[in-house]
Every structure is written in structure tokens, then in C-alpha cells.
Amino acid sequence: MRKTLLALAVAFFVSPLTAMPADHVAQVLAANQAATAGNHWEAKDRLELHYAYSGQGLTGRTAFTQDLQRGRFVDRWEVGPSHTTTGFDGKKAWEVESSGTATPQEGGDVRQLAVNEAYRLQNLWWRSDRGGATITDAGCKSDGGKPYDVLIVAPKEGKPFEVWFDATTHLMARTIEANSTLTIRTDYADFAPTDGVQLAHSVVIDDGGGQANLQRMTLSSATFSTGGDDAAFALPKTDLHDFELAPGTTQAKVPFLLANNHVYVQASFNGGKPLTVIVDTGGHNILVPDSASALGIKVQGAQTASGGGDSVQQSGLAQVQSIRVGGATLKNQTISVLQFSNAAEGLDEQGMIGYEFLARFITRFDYGSHELTFIDKKHFDPSDAGTPVPFRLYHQFPEVLGSYDGVPGRFGIDTGARTVLSLTRPFSERHHLREHEKNGTEALTGWGVGGSEYAYVFHGKDLQLGDVTVKSFLAELSLDKGGAGGVEAFPNNVGGGLLKRFVVTLDYDHQLMYLKPIAGKVDDLDTFDRSGMWLNVADEGFGIVSVSSGSPAAQAGLAAGDVIETVDGKAVSSIHLYDLRRRLRDEPPGTKVALTVERNGHPREVTLVLRDLI
Template sequence: MRTTFAALAVTALATVSYSTLALAAPSADDILAANKAAMGTWDGKITLNVESSYSGQGLTGTTSSLQDLQRGAFVDSYDIPPQAGSSGWDGTKAWEKEPSGTVTDQAGGDVIPNAISEAYQDQNLWWRPDHGGAAIAYAGQKTDGGNSYDVLTVTPKGGTAFEAWFDTKTHLLYRIIENQSTQTITQTFSEYAPVDGAMIAKKQVVDDGSHNLQTFTLTSAKFSAALPLSAYQRPAEDLHDFSIAGGAHEATVPFHLWNNHIYADVSVNGSRPMTFIFDTGGHTILTPKTAKTLGIDVKGNVSSTGGGDNIVTSGEATVKTLSVGAATITNQPASVLDFSPPGTEGANERGMVGYEFFARFITRFDYGNHTITFIDKKYFDPRTAGMPVPMRLYHQFPEILGSYDGLPGRFGIDTGSRMALLLNKAWAAKNGFPKPGTKTIEAQTGWGVGGPTHSIVFKGGTLKLGDVTIDHPLTMVSTDKGGAGSVESFPSNVGGGVLKRYAATFDYDNSTMYLKP
């Protein structure tokens, strides 16, 4: 599950009249030429720094976007209490600073394609004679609020495809619609005004598919000379919010394995131990009951997605301490929601421990001994951990490049999934799984943030994760219309049904998972 704030991307675009084209449908070049003329003077602009106030999803705050209009680099930042963070693209690499403060390279899922498309929009590359290498097609006219818009479908080279709507009267960019992870993001621009001769939208409204709107209102826009590329590169990480009691090198706690899920005792703000699920595909979450019992202040109604068709809303909070045995992290952002109906798993779940805790240590889930060990990174010996498997991050979700029946694929490592292997729906369809003649059944196979999940189930083939081979895992293909299992950008999912064969160790700093039978 992932919770996001839509980052401000003031896409400066625009245009000349093509009224002389009579009744003939305009070409993409006509529309973009008109847009460029309407947008004023952008030629020669190098750096743009945009700041906005934010209001939406029950929260208020500020955002900023620093854009290199020549090289396509950018940094988007938000400070929307109780959370803050940033993400960036230096033209080659993507990175993210998530709300708890970790800073990571990003190469999984659709992060890089999304970054390429954002840079494309920032630079107005579609104004170039070759459209900046993008494939662009006219998609007809659409109406909204009584106004007509010319619509283009744009697919930047290496980027995510998106729709761009241009006002047929003013030729200004009105809307961009783009798929990002499990959500369809609609950005609507209005109230254009000149800044140093260039037209910029003073208002942007974002709908993440929930109709729980977010509004960005321009407070400042400044053009300047070029900045060094280092201004857009991954910043240093500086964390001092975790410890193991007594200066010990590691802390080990027992866990229960129920429905292939890991449950262990957790203390929040010094509370008595409560049962939490431990999920490498998740974040720090408290149930509303837990937050209320502990008197924790909850703000907002932020859109959240995961397994299942639905978009749900969660509150945001801060916990002073989160302790698992002798290991503790402090001053942590947390989401507040019921991520599964009470009693679904047969456990009295009071919350979730996820990436934020695991990434601060070397984290080992020893399924054979039913223990979790948090190891001080300075004292970790990888020689004892098993077979190394390179991993990368899709935001905070571990993703492995592997194969299924010899076909290359991406596989998310998810201790929060009871399944063995869930093949991505689009990937399975492209490669013809399940194969004709395979015996299958359809069933409800789980429960995610967005509700129940449904799949076709069959005996699988050969799964390879790095140099580790898993023969014939019970395999599923999602039949959900929404959620993580249904979108092409999301990896296939390796869950507890496979992981319980191993002691699985996660070294986030060195992008490595270790598997030891």
C-alpha cells in the first residue's frame, strides 16, 4: 500500500490560432503551434522555481517545484503537516525522500517513466519540430463545463503516456490525465497569468481518482540562471531516530505465522504490546481504534490504494515511539486506517510495521524459527545471510528482476501477502498465463487496503529470483479491475507462500535481499 501527495508539476505550455483551418480537424502540430504562441515567451528560459499553497484531503501546507527547463531535471517538494518529503530526477536517476526521512534511489515500477514524462512537460518538448521524440496523436475534441478542448495523446520516448487537453479558444493547456502506479491522476490548470513574459497557471486542481480534490495555488514563480546539476541529485540521508536498547548489535523477537502473514508484538508511545502485521509492501499504520485508544491526534483524509479495487481514505498522524522488542524508532509519520476488516485474518490487528522500521536496520524474517531480527548495520555480516539477490525500490516496495518460466519479469517481495506468487495481470495476459489446458479455479484470494482480491489460481511453473529458483509455486493471476494486481506498472507479487521457505534478510542501503533455506 502506498499513500501519496500529488506533487506540483506546473506544466508550462501553450499556443496561435488555427481558426483559418475551417472545419478540418486540427493536426497535433497545429494545436501545439497555437499553444506555443499563447504561452508567451519561453524561449531562453533556463530554470523555473514554483511555490504554491496546498489545500486538500483535509490538510493544508506548501509545495515547490524546481525545474531545469534545458536539461529536464527537477525536484518536487511538499510540506503538508504532519508529513513532508521530496522527489527528484537529474535526467538520469530518480530519487525519493519519503516522509520518515529515508532517501533512496528509485528504479522500480513506473517511477522512471513518470519522471521522464514530467520532465517532458516541464520542458515543453512537444513544441519542437520532432516533438522531443514523443509519439503524439490527435484524439478529437472533448467538453467540460460547457467548453471545448482539443485532446492529444502524448507518449514521450521512455515515458508514461498521457492525455493533454487544450482550450479551443485560448489554446492554453487545460488538463493532463496520466496513470501513475495504481491511480489515474487528473491535473486541471486555470487562471493563467504572465511571469516574465511566460504564461503560468496560478491554480492547479488534482484528482487522484477518488474525487477527493487537491488544490495548488501559485504563490511564487521565478525564472533564473542555470543551477549545478547537484541541485537536482539525490540529497544525503541524515537519520538519528532509531536504536537498539543497551547498544546491542541486534534485537530478536518471536512472531506468529498466520495465513502466511507475520504478526508480532509492538509498543506504540510506550503502550502495552499490541499485535501488528509486518509488511515489506507497507508502511507504518495504526488502526483508528489504536489511535483513539492512545489519544493520538489524526489529521486529513488522504487517498490510499493497495490490493483490491477501491480507493480508500486514511488519516495522518505522528507517533513518538514505535518499539519491537529492544528495537525502537522515534517521531514517525503514520497512516491511520482499517486496512482489513476486523476478524478477517483471525488476529486482532492493531496496526502495521513496514518499510520505515525495516530500512533503519538490517531486517531478517526467519520463517523457520519464527523470529524477526533487527541488526545494527555496522555489525551485519552478509556471508551468513544466504544467497544475495539484487533488489531495487518502487517507492518503498522491494522489487526484484527475475523470471517466470524463462520469461523476464519484475517481482515485488511482500511479507504482507499470504499468496505464493501473484502474476501481474497485464504481464500474464501478454505472456499467455495461465497456458491453455491448465487446470484453474477462481477464488477470493486475499484482502488489501482496497478490499477483497480475486484471482485465477493454478499450479505454477518455475520462478527465478536472481540465482534462487523456486519450482512450481501456487500461482495466481488477478481478476481485479483496480488495485495493485491490475496495473501494468506494478510488479508481480511474491508473498509468504514462497518466502516461508527461507530466512529472508533485507539490506535496503545496499539494495540486496538475501535468501537462506
């Protein structure tokens, strides 16, 4: 999944303060209230803030409407070609993403972050009961020679974040908060009085992408008013007309290639030649830079992107007139421009079709017939679609409430993942899953936006998704410390390796997924690599990226950095990487594979003997 657009939390507002205990936390908060002139706020109801924006190679403006008494807000971002809005009505978080769809947000950490923002904008920490939050003293810290008093605040129904108060002025200078896969530092400076209180006129957001990716906002206006309008904070209604099926049709069927458990189709951007793209329910509409350039599409900015793997990448934004997949077309869209690692898949991936396209239709993945179908919503008959499974949205990612081995959890539905079931590191550690799984192996198991992904792979227990139970499948416990597998916010991941048991139909409007079992045998099901190595495409062959300790590859003397030039006498240039990976999974233990391997310019012959690793 791509990076999350950030909702700014501006915190300068008050609720009545009564006497607090004479500890350091109370002293810090009382000093902050006095410095901010909090006692001027009791009669104020609403605040409108407008900023000029620059950062990540883009310019624009942002606006924040805040209910100071009830913690409701609407945050609007008009940055480059992208226009997004996030909101909180006091109970529910919602989002309008750049293509215009408005969705309630119950998945991941979106509501927790909205609760945090509401807490800060009301300054509930000034109350004697601290607004129900747990606040702990993190001590005094120094940065750039300046001293700060640091507190850790955990609002009720929110998530912990750090807040730094300038030890000299006592004004809030910084927050540090985990947001999805990123850690966001927000600095507040250039305070000046407005209606008797201090407001920061400079806000700088650092999402970990480096100095070039800092987002700067300069306050242009601040307006107070009284009264509140419930409708102003409610989820907007949208009526989109930017998509179509071929005239006279109610659905469009498109053949797909299933490789590495990924779905690939041909898509045309701006009427250009068809390009090979991956179809990903965990992603967005994307082009790679070379394809955007060849089509004459202008790319703006460089935003921080993250997903599977520990690293972050940079993605640009672009405007396209049309995206066509078979007889289905989406028009006038802002897309991301992001470099994919084609080395990891062995296909020339030129882009991605994601949520914005899939949600315009009822979208069906028939893994049995290898067909993708886009269905007119008005002509969808669910009677034969299979068992309905409710889902909610984590931004645009479908998230199902279910259980693994009887343990309740959240499970993302991700056609862009090769794995069967990947359980996140926080989930597996919290429930001590590794302690009960002795017959597995550690390995590099995938490649995401953030690079390599490592996991402990084993035969899993029962997975429950709504009324659907899946048994006897391959599972893995993520070993990643960052990225989607390493953070609490992300759900466990249900990938193509499990979904290919079904005809999968997605109805985003009603937040329902239908699962209908495939008739007959499913190929290449729940097998794991029997070689013990991960391969990527290299300039002169297949490059070995990782070798598991004690594996057949290690016993054959193979090591990371080696390049495979031939397999059973065939040059690798005549072999698809995904076909070789499948062979190394599916051929029986004891199979001998003859390799020619180059190391430091010296070729040698190696015999690899496949063996079960789990």
C-alpha cells in the same frame, strides 16, 4: 502498499519550434505555443514555483525547482505533518519519503512518471520531432460546456498520458495520467502573465478520492534565473539518528506469529500497551483509528490509499514519538492511520510495521524459527545469510528483476501478502499465460486495502529470483481490473507463501535480499483451499463472502451471505479463522466437515466434502 504521493507536473516551457505538418496535432500544439508565449523562453534556464496547498483535510505548501533546458526537477511537499521530496537528475529518479530516507527509484512507474514530468516542463511537444514522443489526436471533447482539444502523448521512456487544451484560449487545461494504482487528473486554471508568458495560478489534483479529497494549489511566487547547479537536482545524502537498539546490544530478536502466511508481532506506540501488528515489506508504519484514539494520537487529513483490490480507502496522518518492537525502537515518526479489515484475517490487527522501521536495520525474517531480527548495520555479517539477490525500490517496495517460466519480469517482495506468487493481470495477458494453464480454478484469494482480490489459481512453473530458483509452487493470475494486481506499474507479487521457504534478510542500504532455504519440512506449503469458499469473520460466526462455481461449497448448497455457526459441533467463537482456513487447505480430499449454517435467520446442517480444485 499505500498510495503514492504525487509529483506535480507543470508544463509551460519551450524549445525552439520549426515548421510542423498542417495536421490537427500540429495545429493544436502551435496554438498552445503561441497562447503561452513560448518564444519568450529560449533564454530562460530555471524556474522556482511556490504554492499554498490545501486538500484532503490538510494544509501546507509546495515548491518546485525546474531546469527548463535539461528537464531536471525537485518537487517538495510540506503537507500537514508529512514532508516529502521527489526529484529527477535527468537520468535517475529519486525520493525522500516522510521519515527522511533518500532512495533512488528504479522500480514500478516512478522513472516513467519523472520522464513525463520532465517532458512537460520543457514543452518538448513544441519541437518539430515532438521530443521523441508519439502524439496522437484524441479528438475534441466537452466538459462543463467548454470545448477541448485532446491529445495522447507517449514520451520516449515515459508512459502515455492525456493532455487537454482549451479550444478557445489554447492553454493547457488538464492532464490525465495513470500513477501507480490511481488515475490522476490535474486541472490548470487562472492563467496570468509572468515575464511575458502565461502561468496557471490555480492547480487542482483529483486522485479519484472524490470532491472532499481534491488537492488545491495556489501560486504564490514564480522566479526565473539563469544557470544550473547539478548538485541541486542530485539524490540527497541523509544521516538519520532516529532509531536504536537496547543499550549494549547489536540486534533484537522478536518472536512472530505466522498466520495466513502473514507475520504478526507485538509493537508499542508512544510507550502504550503492546498491539498486534502485521509486518509488511510492501507497506508503511500504520495504526488503525481506534488504537490511535485510545493512545490520544491526533489524526490529520484523509488521503487516498490503495493497494490490493479494486477500491480506494481513506487514510489519515499522525505524529508519534516512538514505535518499539522488542528491543528495537524508531522515534519521531509520521505514520498513516488507516482502518484494516480484521474480518478478513480473523485477528485483531491494530496496525502495521513497514519500510520506515525495517530499513533502519538489517531485517531478518526467519520463517523456520518464527523469529524477526533487527540487526545493527555495523554488525551485520552476510557470510551465512544465504544467496544475495539484488533488488531495487518502487517507492519503498523491494522489486527484484527475475523471470517466471523463462519470461523476464519484475517481482515485488511482499511479506504482507498471503499468496505464493501472484502474477499481475497485465503481465499474464501480455504473455498469454492463461491460455497455457487449464488445470486451475477461479476464486477469491485475498483481501487488501482495496477489498477482495480474485485470481485464477494453478500449479506454477519455475520462478527465478537472481541466482535462486523456486520450483513446484502455487501460483495465481490476478483477475482484478484495478489495484496492485490490475495495473502495469505494479510488479508481480512474491508473498509469504513463497518466502516462508527461506530465512529472508533485507539490507535496504545496499538493496540486497539474502535467501537461505529453511532446513527441514515447511508446513502448509503450496496447498490451496479444498472447500471453494472465502470466509470472513461476521457478527455471529464466519460469513461466506464468495463461493466458486462447481466447488464443494456450491455442491453443499452454500452461498455468499450464509453464516457458519459451528464446525464439527464446535462454535466458531472457539475457532481461529486462520486455523479453519488451514484445515480446509490441508486436510485430504474426501474429508467431511459438518457445518451449521444460518441463512435468513434459519439454521441448517450441511456436510462439506473437501476436494482438490486444481
